[in-house]
Each structure stands twice: as C-alpha cells, then as structure tokens.
Amino acid sequence: MKIITRLEEAVLIAIWRLSADAYGVSINKEVSMRVKKSYSLGALYFSLDQLLRKGFVSKKLVNLHREKGGRSRTYYALTDEGKKALQEVRHYQESLWEGIPAMVFEKGKPE
Numbered sequence: 001m002k003i004i005t006r007l008e009e010a011v012l013i014a015i016w017r018l019s020a021d022a023y024g025v026s027i028n029k030e031v032s033m034r035v036k037k038s039y040s041l042g043a044l045y046f047s048l049d050q051l052l053r054k055g056f057v058s059k060k061l062v063n064l065h066r067e068k069g070g071r072s073r074t075y076y077a078l079t080d081e082g083k084k085a086l087q088e089v090r091h092y093q094e095s096l097w098e099g100i101p102a103m104v105f106e107k108g109k110p111e
Contacts, residue, residue, distance in 0.1 A: 002054055002056075002085060004051075004054075004056070004085055004089060005047070005050075007031070007039070007043070007047050008047050008050060008051055008056075009086070009089055010031045010034060010035055011027060011031055011044065011047050011048065011051060012051065012056060012057070012078060012082055012085065012086050013034070013086065014027045014030035014031045014034070015027060015057060015076050015077065015078055015082075016078055016083075016086070017030060018030055020075070021075075022075055022076045022077065023073050023074060023075050023076065024041060024044060024045065024048070024073075024074065025041075027044060027048075027076065028041055028044045031044070048076060051082065054081070054085075055079055055081045055082075056078065056079055056081050056082030056085050057076045057077065057078060057079060057082050058076070058077050058079050059074050059075065059076050059077075060074070060075050060077070061073075061074050061075075062074075062075055
C-alpha cells in the first residue's frame with residue numbers, strides 16, 4: 001500500500017465527487033468545505049503533483065474559449081490506482097476503529 005496524506009485523501013475524494021468538473025479551484029473549494037479548513041492553491045497543487053507522480057490521478061488540459069483567447073483549464077480524474085488507494089485507506093481506517101464505539105468520546109463519559 002502506498003501511503004497518502006490526509007490532504008491527498010481529501011483531494012482524491014473531492015476529485016471522485018466532482019467527476020467531470022474536477023479542476024484546481026473546484027477541488028480546492030470541495031476540500032475546504034468538507035474538511036472545514038482553507039487550503040492555499042499552492043498546497044492543493046503540490047498534493048495534485050504528488051498524486052500524479054504516484055499514478056493516482058491523471059490530468060487533461062482543456063482549452064476554454066479558444067476563440068476569445070481564453071485560458072486553459074486542467075481537469076483531473078482518478079486512475080484505477082487512485083481508486084484502489086482510496087479503498088485501501090478506507091479499509092485501513094475502518095480496521096483501526098473496529099471495536100471502538102462512537103460513544104467513547106462523549107463529553108463527561110468516563111473512559
């Protein structure tokens with residue numbers, strides 16, 4: 001199993017949720033909303049580069065509004081390896097929490 005960071009995990013999940021609309025700004029908004037923490041675009045693109053190197057995402061450059069001289073946008077998609085990495089990290093987390101009831105963390109509850 002290749003290790004991924006929590007931010008990389010959040011980015012992979014955001015790409016999966018966004019599907020065909022997964023580009024830098026939309027991924028950043030999705031991650032920030034879900035984890036309730038704001039990330040810089042630099043941090044996001046660093047994670048995307050790491051995920052590209054690991055083979056977990058692919059990217060495709062799309063030229064928007066060519067006739068108007070518009071900017072290109074890079075879209076990201078999960079690879080089969082990226083899907084497998086998400087499955088592995090989910091299984092890993094579930095096995096860590098196995099047997100620990102959620103009630104353990106209620107306020108005022110003795111340990």
